[in-house]
Amino acid sequence: MTAAARLTAHSLADLKPLRQALAEAAAQQAAREHERRERERRLQAERNLFATSVGAVRPLKGQDARLWHAPEPPEPLPVQRQLDEERVLRESISDEFDVTTLLDVDDQLSFRRTGVGLDVTRKLRSGAWSIQRQLDLHGLRTDEAREALGEFVRLAHRTGLRCVRIVHGKGLGSPGRTPVLKGRVQRWLVQKKEVLAFVQARPLDGGAGALVVLLQPGRRKN
Known part of the structure; x- marks a missing residue:
């Protein structure tokens, strides 16, 4: 009350x-x-x-009213991605490729891709381009050298490098004292689209045991 x-x-x-x-x-x-x-x-x-927001709704006839969504697949593991990249590198450069018809017939067997002028190989031979990085293949087996070269060229181009040196050796320590890797390196480089041209290095840069390689212009990544 x-x-x-x-x-x-x-x-x-x-x-x-x-x-x-x-x-x-x-x-x-x-x-x-x-x-x-x-x-x-x-x-x-x-x-x-x-x-009020969606309006009137009606259950589906003849079907389960619940809707199941498949789970999203997990992100690929970096390890698997690396294995895939290595497989692509192995497949992209072959030991069976005939390079002889593509090399300039001179005492150093230089190479220039179609559309590249002779002045480019002359400048390479004279040292007009500064060597920015080098890859030394001494001591590597053939399959190891092939993968190392493929990855080196790919990363050099990706980071915007233009001129690099590949050291394959003169073969002085090989059976018969013949350069095992020299011909293979030339064959591999010709198959890489990033490569514009290459010449035998000057004596002070390695001479017959190395190649100076000019790469396609690439976008430098910070």
Whole structure:
């Protein structure tokens, strides 16, 4: 029972505060009722939010109402990617490729790709391009040397290098004292699209035991 309900009028003078108390009690009751209805309205609106947003929906007939999504495949392991790159390198340069018809007939058997002028090999031979990196293949087996050369050329081109040296050796320590890798290196380089030209190195750069290679222009990566 509210405080207003407990008030009792003993005279006409008592009616005014009684009416005032009753009015305040009614106003409080109305406010509480309004607040209750507002809470119910918000709750109902939250329950109907999805239906209001997407509209009416109906379950699919003859099918499971649940929709299953296949899980996304995991990212490939870096190890596998490296193995794949090595396989591509092995397949991209062959030992059976005939290079003799592509070499310039001179005492050094230089190479220049179609469209490359003789001035390019002359400049290479004279040292007009500074050697930026080198790869030494001494001590490597044939398959190791092939993969090392393929990766070296690819990375050199990717990082924007233009002129590199490949040291294949003069074959002084090989059976018959013949250069085992020299012909193979020439054959491999001709098959690499990144290679524009190559010549035998100058004596001070390795002479008959090395090649100076000019690469296609590439975009340097920081």
